[in-house]
Amino acid sequence: MRVYVLLMGSIALVGCAKDSSVDGSQWVNDDSADGSSDDESSDSEGENGDDDIGLPDEPSPEDEEDEEDEEDELPPEDEEDEEDDADEPSSDDTGSIVDPEDEPFVPDWPDGTDPFADAIASFSPGPDAGFGMEHAPDIVLGWPEGRGESAGSLDVLSLGEAGEIILEMSDLSIIDGPGPDLLVFENPFGDWLEVAAVAVSLDGEEWFEWPCDGLDEEALFPGCAGVGYVYADSSGLIDPTDPGVAGGDAFDLAELGVEEARFIRIRDTGFNYWGYGGTTGGFDLDAVAAVNWRQIITGD
Secondary structure (H helix, E strand, O other): OOEEEEEEOOEEEEEEOOHHHOOHHHHHHHHHHHHHHHHHHHHHHHHHOOOOOOOOOOOOHHHHHHHHHHHHHHHHHHHHHHHHHHOOOOOOOOOOOOOOOOOOOOOOOOOOOOOEOOEEEEEEOOOOOOOOHHHOOHHHOOOOOOOOOOOOOOOOEEOOOOOEEEEEOOOEEEEOOOOOOEEEEOOOEOOEOOOEEEEEEOOOOOOEEOOOOOOOOOOOOOOOEOOOOEOOOOOOOOOOOOOOOOEOEEEOHHHHOOOEEOEEEEEEOOOOOOOOOOOOOOOEEOEEEEOOEEEOOOOO
């Protein structure tokens, strides 16, 4: 029996030459025939001297060719097995087939809460606003619906020229922590940008605003929201509170000297580079999310 070892990745497959391809009984029978012929030959020699009758037959050329043909047939059969094995799906170093499907993001915020805005405290639309108003307030609450760099989300509320909206956080407040603390999501795509200034407040009365240059297109409107493409969406595959992957525009409370905020004010600059018109004018708000948060306890 011949043993062939085929290594595939880290998988070792041991295959044997099929017994059915070689009839083992043929070899046994030939050996026994040789032995009996020797005995017969010795008896014959004793009786008949140098007479050739009874001596074992020499293998005929046809028999030798048959044996050689059978030996030559074994490797090709095993080579076919190797080719069949090569067609199997490739595996990793552990020998298992890897499924590249993404794992969904697992939220880490407390049950019954989320890091998104919970209510619209006020909305003062400017001229050319209107898109998304029939779905307010829910359209700006909850998850963003980012569509990446090539398409803007339609799950937005257009503020209009110099329009303003104030959102309230009622279960998790924004706190100053490591890195950015707040993400604001608009729907920019390609080079189409509509920007807004962002401010925060703890009580809805005293406001602190990040400087926003809505005229500096060359520097991509520093300090404004509406510049960063949005990737996070309600499929839950991307953490909407991770500035490194969620997209949007990030803001750090430390830059304002603020430790905590529960209200976010977003105001269209009134100087959008592409101008205004229709019902989709101005900043298009998708959502906001707290990166660093504290759970609000009743009575706080």
